[in-house]
Amino acid sequence: MIKQQILNFLILILSCITPLCAVSSSEAISQSLKQSPDIENGRKIYALCANCHLDNGWGKPDGSFPVIAGQHPNVMLKQMDDIRSRNRENPTMYPFSDAKTIGGEQAIIDVITYIAALKPSSSPGKGDGTRLAEGKKLYQQRCQQCHGNKAQGNNEALYPKLQGQHYAYLLRQLKGIRDGYRKNSNPVMNTEVKPLADNELEAVADYLSRL
Numbered sequence: 657m658i659k660q661q662i663l664n665f666l667i668l669i670l671s672c673i674t675p676l677c678a679v680s681s682s683e684a685i686s687q688s689l690k691q692s693p694d695i696e697n698g699r700k701i702y703a704l705c706a707n708c709h710l711d712n713g714w715g716k717p718d719g720s721f722p723v724i725a726g727q728h729p730n731v732m733l734k735q736m737d738d739i740r741s742r743n744r745e746n747p748t749m750y751p752f753s754d755a756k757t758i759g760g761e762q763a764i765i766d767v768i769t770y771i772a773a774l775k776p777s778s779s780p781g782k783g784d785g786t787r788l789a790e791g792k793k794l795y796q797q798r799c800q801q802c803h804g805n806k807a808q809g810n811n812e813a814l815y816p817k818l819q820g821q822h823y824a825y826l827l828r829q830l831k832g833i834r835d836g837y838r839k840n841s842n843p844v845m846n847t848e849v850k851p852l853a854d855n856e857l858e859a860v861a862d863y864l865s866r867l
């Protein structure tokens with residue numbers, strides 16, 4: 657009997673350290689932000705991230721790894737929580753972002769505070785530059801109300817900064833969101849992106865990579 661109770665208790669603990677037990681993102685974010693960051697610890701953890709995102713956080717111009725330097729901390733916190741709970745598919749990063757590799761929520765706060773303070777990229781990968789006027793128009797009509805007139809994003813509202821992100825990464829995310837592969841996206845944004853054709857997404861991604 658006692659053995660059974662211990663077993664149940666262990667099962668409960670185990671299920672709570674799996675993604676299924678994760679609290680909703682906004683709740684987790686407001687809880688997490690009460691903790692104060694240890695930037696030195698963030699720098700140590702970042703050595704692992706630098707394998708892909710590079711020492712300066714600029715990723716790769718071919719878009720395989722995004723720029724994360726200077727991204728809003730709340731946005732990164734949500735992405736990290738989503739990646740950890742498998743709400744955002746990112747198999748390449750799973751082994752490097754799990755709690756058992758880098759630590760719990762405090763470790764995430766530490767590392768993203770470090771990354772948010774890095775200088776944004778000055779040389780993101782760009783598109784072919786042929787449809788920038790169309791890209792600008794589409795952006796102003798459909799995207800600017802959330803991401804801002806310079807695509808600077810909004811930390812409080814969890815709108816990512818898009819300015820100076822690699823073209824190929826932006827395009828991959830936009831197609832993933834439009835076609836339903838990126839599950840964690842904002843529902844209002846989904847309706848803005850859904851009607852756009854590939855060449856319109858290319859135009860808007862090119863425009864953003866040059867801001």
Ligand code: HEC
Binds near residue numbers: 707720753758768
């Ligand atoms: C093995 C390579 C790899 C490592 C190591 C890695 N990442 Fe990533 N990361 C990626 C890839 C690839 C993506 C983009 C995935 C996609 O296309 O959706 C990404 C995306 C992200 C994003 C989301 C960016 C956005 O704009 O939404 C954040 C935040 C991030 N990584 C932070 C980190 C942190 C913090 C670490 C270290 C603890 C880390 N990454 C380690 C490969 C890696």
Ligand code: HEC
Binds near residue numbers: 798814815826842
């Ligand atoms: C209703 C507000 C809203 C509108 C309108 C909107 N977005 Fe977003 N966008 C968001 C939010 C919120 C996210 C982050 C979603 C998440 O949590 O993963 C996001 C994510 C993105 C991403 C992924 C960023 C990354 O770093 O991975 C891209 C690219 C993007 N938006 C581009 C656009 C473009 C282009 C348009 C217009 C066609 C647009 N958005 C319209 C709110 C919006």
